[in-house]
Amino acid sequence: MIADGMYPAAAPGRRRAQYMTPKASELLLKDGGLTGLPADTLSRTRTNAFTDARPAGRPHSLPLVVLSPGHAKPRTELTALAEELASRGYVVAAVDHTYENVATSFPDGRVTTCVTCEIDGKGPDWWAKLEKSRAADVSFVLDELIGARPKWKDSGLIDRSRIAMAGHSAGGAATVAAMAADRRLRAGVDLDGSVETILPDAGLSRPFLLLGKPATYTPGKGESAATWERVWARLTGWKRWLLVTGAAHTSFTDLGVLIGQLGLEDGAGIPGPRALDVTRAHVSAFFDRHLRGKPQPLLDKPSAGMPEVTFCDPEKKTCA
Template identity: 50%
Template sequence: MRTTLTVVLTTAALSGLVGGSASAGTPADQRPTLALAAPTGPFPVGRATRHVVDYQRPDPWVANRRRELMLTVWYPAARPAGPVAKYTTAKESEILVRQFSPELPADLLATLPTHARTNAPARTAPGGLPLVLLSPGWQLPRSSQTGLAEEFASRGYVVAAIDHTYESTAVEFPDGRVTTCAACEQLAALPPAEHEAFFVRVSTGRAADVSFVIDALKRGFPAVDGKRVAMVGHSIGGSATVAAMAADRRIAAGVNMDGRLSPPLTRQLARPVLFFGEQRSVPGGAIEWDASYRQLTGWRRWLSVRGMGHESFSDLGLLGEQLGMPMQDMPGRRSVDVQRAYLTAFLDQHLRGRAQPILDGPSNDFAEVTFQ
């Protein structure tokens, strides 16, 4: 369990995707072959991009700017029409690769195929579809949760992943501007004693982002049922999930995926919360998990997964393994299956009211999952 995915690990992850040997001029038959796991739900997946601006709130990291965010919205499509969506934009891929491992193909991430169609017609349902908000790990782009988002959308959820501007390595806006991680530069200038307060600021800022995004999607994405909202976050995004639930009662349920809580809960929270962590995420392993779990007075579960690592809770867990750099002891595809099983069960139970026995106790099908 870690507050962030460190620069060292991110560098290793990106380098591992191609074994550190490919270049922009690498012949096609020597380029890396990367693939996300195909979604398993009954619906084809559509994807749209949204740019939203909160004119009432200044940006917390850069002076004299309003808070603006880029969102990717996945949804069940009425039919699989439209071009296949790109994993990242070309500019985002170029910056990510240049920063972490410049010998790699600049278009590495932009050419990774997804399973969604751009602007496919959305499936509708009476009353709208439940909404799931995704908050990525520190420095990671919103695209790092693509595999999970496609799975949720294929099962009938609208899913919005948020790039928290200036907290991600690269975010491209519709006018061609690309922002980088200004917050990372501020963190690097702080002494270690001030890091905890910094990440409290990150979590509370992301909570404000999330409340604004809910408002924006209720206005601008008619397929959404604003009364059925959940949030899932990885690393600092998991911390932000708990902070957002404490601040906004519209978030009916939330999942913290292996994120240290900054700040820990100091008052009771009665809505459903799942703590879902790697093998070291056990009682006593992180004081703020222990203290915060005691504040959960509604439905709650604390699951630890043997063999999973911190990066397993993003696409890096699967993609790194494909080119010889596994980031967990468990096979990458198995980690995907475990997450899909428990997270979709959590959403189905708490947003759709469908009881899920897998959440009641240990399962022979997932022996690596421990109920704490």
């Protein structure tokens, strides 16, 4: 397991961060069957982040958000979301779960591949075990960042009372498991991830946002939606169930944008950049509300500025 960090900077650095390593680009494109593209296509992409920027902020002032990607996908698929949160004053730690990703790059140049991808017959129990394993990874990352001997030299900027998590697909499901296991996580977001973790009878009283696509997560419409309904029933605090019209599974990540730029299709009925704008707006609003105490009308009712988003009531089996 490895994690990359982003944070608000006092000033721009000298060099923009690489999106991923050449080997990771090669393996990810190969996994997607995109062998006709140059192998280093994604490694030649540059982010809006800098590798050598000095952090901005007062001691113990910055909220921390941990991000977990989908199964077989790299932590870089959540780069745009991480950049958005960092630009708003959050420290962000994006986690790669080793051997669960087609290419996990380590600082010493090693690249591990996806062992779990080769396992056949993955049922609910298997996914529940994966979610529990990822929850343990996240707790380890928190220990490394804010424990007795933090590994990041600027960890003193983090406000340890304001920590949260979000994830896509398996990473979103793991957010439920991580919150159930680690009370340091004060709020959580599941982006289009079916959940096999069973919350305890006492439920989870901390804020939670479910944000997904109608094809899979319309209440009462299938097995994946049923997993959200099971989670929803045991969320006893602030909660929302929002769906993005036209979204595909990739729409909540950078992949929706990259697929479009490469001239490919992912089945989405909403442009990748627009879907990413919607995702970033709602996730940022959620964390601003629950980690900073700022009112967020965007989360209270449907918005004229974001007509793609519907609010669901799973008890009534309706979305509007």
